[in-house]
Amino acid sequence: MKWIKCQVNEENKRSFSKAQERWGQIRHCDGFIGQIGRWNRNEPCEAGILSVWKDLHCHQRFMQHQHDEIFASSDQGSTYFFRYIRKHIQYGKNGHYGYC
Helix, strand or coil: CEEEEEECCHHHHHHHHHHHHHHHHHHHCCCEEEEEEEECCCCCCEEEEEEEECCHHHHHHHHHHCHHHHHHHHCHHHCCCEEEEEECEEECCCCCEEEC
């Protein structure tokens, strides 16, 4: 799993949302399971996005070969001023988890 938080100026919220819709092509990437996002009720200019991948290898392959092209074509980088990413919450067979 990958958790992303973005701070967006009020005037850019619509552009950010439109750019986020362009990430739909990610669904064709090997190992991609799903993604969900929404605006934070307590911080109205903060967007949260959670993506789920089959495993770390699939996510790394996506980052190396497809991420930058999708990011550039969405022009999403111009719509937010701060981004925080917590990558790869791994769940083991015994139910324990850790961050990579």
